[in-house]
Amino acid sequence: MINISSPLELPALRLNDRLEHLLNQARAQESRFIDLAPSRGLELWHLDKVCSYASGNKFFKQALYWLAAETHPELPLLSFGGAYSNHLYALAAEAQRKKRNLIAVVRGLHEGPLNPCLRDLENMGASIQFVSRQDYRRKDDQDYLNELAQQWGPFIHVPEGGGGLMGAFGAQAIGLAAAEKDIENIVLAVGTGSTAAGVLAGLDIACRRQLLQGCRPSFKRLLLVPVIKLQRQPDQKNVLDEIQYLRSQLADVNAERLGVDANVETSDWVQWECCEGFQFGGYGKFPPQLARFLSSFESKFSVTLDPVYTAKAMAMACRFIAEEHYPDLPELSSRNSAQHQRLLFIHSGGLQGRRGFGLL
Numbered sequence: 405m406i407n408i409s410s411p412l413e414l415p416a417l418r419l420n421d422r423l424e425h426l427l428n429q430a431r432a433q434e435s436r437f438i439d440l441a442p443s444r445g446l447e448l449w450h451l452d453k454v455c456s457y458a459s460g461n462k463f464f465k466q467a468l469y470w471l472a473a474e475t476h477p478e479l480p481l482l483s484f485g486g487a488y489s490n491h492l493y494a495l496a497a498e499a500q501r502k503k504r505n506l507i508a509v510v511r512g513l514h515e516g517p518l519n520p521c522l523r524d525l526e527n528m529g530a531s532i533q534f535v536s537r538q539d540y541r542r543k544d545d546q547d548y549l550n551e552l553a554q555q556w557g558p559f560i561h562v563p564e565g566g567g568g569l570m571g572a573f574g575a576q577a578i579g580l581a582a583a584e585k586d587i588e589n590i591v592l593a594v595g596t597g598s599t600a601a602g603v604l605a606g607l608d609i610a611c612r613r614q615l616l617q618g619c620r621p622s623f624k625r626l627l628l629v630p631v632i633k634l635q636r637q638p639d640q641k642n643v644l645d646e647i648q649y650l651r652s653q654l655a656d657v658n659a660e661r662l663g664v665d666a667n668v669e670t671s672d673w674v675q676w677e678c679c680e681g682f683q684f685g686g687y688g689k690f691p692p693q694l695a696r697f698l699s700s701f702e703s704k705f706s707v708t709l710d711p712v713y714t715a716k717a718m719a720m721a722c723r724f725i726a727e728e729h730y731p732d733l734p735e736l737s738s739r740n741s742a743q744h745q746r747l748l749f750i751h752s753g754g755l756q757g758r759r760g761f762g763l764l
């Protein structure tokens with residue numbers, strides 16, 4: 405079984421090329437301005453359209469895993485996800501395009517007909533293995549991965565969500581492209597946090613390069629909207645700690661591979677804030693309050709969002725920027741003093757998951 409956990413295991417030249425390619429993809433995605441109130445609104449950045457089959461942030465997160473897979477053209481990939489996983493969906497679509505095999509280990513035992521997402525996975529050629537929730541919890545244990553390798557033969561392991569340092573490295577392209585936009589505040593939905601870490605590290609790269617050239621960087625603040633309840637117990641890993649950890653690890657990778665000095669301080673220019681309170685009951689929960697917001701927002705602005713991630717982030721953005729128009733949404737737990745007229749909203753994709761909520 406092949407485990408690749410760091411971009412440093414990949415050839416420097418290929419890594420640079422891939423990041424450059426991803427940056428150009430991010431730059432090329434259209435954004436459109438949405439007026440929420442007179443002279444207040446958001447720029448909706450359509451990263452969901454970056455690729456017709458692997459939507460949004462998964463396109464960026466999976467790029468390095470695919471680069472690593474090129475070294476082992478004969479091996480299948482194996483990864484993990486839930487029954488409506490955007491990650492597995494994107495991975496299966498790319499596997500089909502690249503004529504590679506994918507083993508999709510899906511959480512929960514299953515009976516009866518496949519749901520539309522799983523049916524798509526199968527039609528795209530993935531081999532699906534359903535495992536109990538207990539087994540699924542062992543998805544990161546070497547012992548369990550070895551058991552799977554005995555069953556399936558050798559494979560390239562892509563961790564659940566395609567995250568970690570490999571995933572976050574690709575997401576840096578989003579931060580690099582965002583740094584070129586003339587908007588201070590950026591809104592992003594957060595699951596595992598690897599996209600957020602990548603965006604911050606990408607903003608760091610742009611900032612450090614400017615400082616090293618003697619230019620004044622533009623100020624950026626990333627507003628993170630967690631869709632999963634944050635762990636508060638001291639012994640539990642918190643997504644915010646994970647973001648900090650990956651961001652600093654990436655700084656070391658970028659120093660080594662891109663020659664961007666990690667010691668150049670960016671804290672005056674690149675900041676982030678956690679905007680909690682928009683989980684709407686927790687991961688995958690879609691209470692009536694959120695459903696009402698989503699349908700009214702979508703019909704008013706002709707935008708399509710996904711219930712798990714982008715709808716929750718959009719609820720935060722609307723409350724943030726045009727509070728008086730959205731009194732039914734949760735209150736903002738923290739609000740910085742500056743008056744914000746404009747936000748850059750990252751549409752991270754996930755639209756196939758709407759089917760899990762009976763939305764088309």
Ligand SMILES: *Cc1c(COP(=O)(O)O)cnc(C)c1O
Pocket residue numbers: 460461462490491565567593594595596597598599600710713714752753754755
């Ligand atoms: C997976 C996903 C996210 C969360 O990304 P993380 O890197 O896990 O934080 C956000 N939005 C969409 C649409 C996703 O599919």
